[in-house]
Amino acid sequence: MNFLFKADYTIQKVFNNNVLLVTQKNSEKILFGKGLGFGKHFGDILSSKTEIDKIFSLDDKTNYHNFKELVTTVDNELIGLCEEIIFMISKELNEDLNEKIHISLTDHIAFTLKRLKQNDEIINPFLVETETLYKREFEIAKKAVSMLEKKLNIIIPDGEIGFITLHIHSARNNGKLSNTIKYAFLSNSIIELIEDSLDLEIDTGSIDYARFITHIRFAIERLINNTPIRNELIDVIKKQYSDSYTLAQKVCNLLASELQLNVMEDEVAYIAVHIEKFKHAS
Known part of the structure; x- marks a missing residue:
């Protein structure tokens, strides 16, 4: 579903061609839309007529501050990719997710990639149990891992599917894990x-x-x-x-x-x- 902006937005950060961090009346939001960030820069104004696919809000103060801190430590492109994954998850489930997933999933993926670069072994002893208990989330987590592998040109261990499954399940249950x-x-x-x-x-x-x-x-x-x-x-x-x-x-x-x-x-x-x-x- 497409949305129309009710008021102009000011761009704070361009994560990639599809994901932007913007403000509207002192409220920050994450916007997703194909090509939405192409050619855009900090301080640019988005017209109220601009069409987008999804608006994510960070209304909780703790989540807001944690996300702002995350933005300073994680590569913009990776945050953008994680936001595309979150959009995919929300679309697959056809439901809104707890806003904490913007911090928890992105932070988890960033840490996983760091471990892979260091050749650390990633073991998930609960992989089978997780797949059995949360089949729907597990299938979506597979798609998330596929997106990461394709975009980053890496191979991610199967155990990571289980960890992402838990983040998805948590986001569907008020952020509880x-x-x-x-x-x-x-x-x-x-x-x-x-x-x-x-x-x-x-x-x-x-x-x-x-x-x-x-x-x-x-x-x-x-x-x-x-x-x-x-x-x-x-x-x-x-x-x-x-x-x-x-x-x-x-x-x-x-x-x-x-x-x-x-x-x-x-x-x-x-x-x-x-x-x-x-x-x-x-």
Whole structure:
């Protein structure tokens, strides 16, 4: 969708041919539009008739100051590229993102590129969990990495897709990332516990794995929000899958310890069924 300016804008910085930092009545905004910055310079005035594709505002004072600081330390072209990526993300999701992504994602990408130049190894232990939990964001993160690779002529490790996925997910959830990281950490720890206890390797590409990780994600949310589920087959599961139930108790003890919350037997029973499927799939 195109927008028309309601008033003239004064250019503060030209990031690239498509992205500008401007002011309007002492309010700074980031503008995106094809060719919008071509031939433009600091202090130029944009006519109110100029058409653009997207206006990003930084209304929070902390975000505003952090972005201003970022502009002084990160290359203009890279900031412009990151803004193009953010525009792509917003367009793909067809929704506005939390404004903090203009700082967090750009800062993250700048730091990643610095590490790559130094030949530092980038490892993401939660890549599979992240892809399983946030499929939509993960697919968009792939496009973001592709844009970076094409523009910068570099190869970026797959683990970076997972990190960008978390930034996208955070931007869709009021800028919150802590629970996302907690989901990934707990999921990874639980899988390791099950694999070690059963002496097997779980196929992370299987439907059983995807279902289990999804179940754990929502189990954590249920525990945090105190919205337990019912399981009418607890006694049957205990009897038929006694070993799996015992292991499920260990899993739930881990959840309880990390979240500082009690886990009901109903949840233990559901997890036992998932564990039993892992045993027969091996």
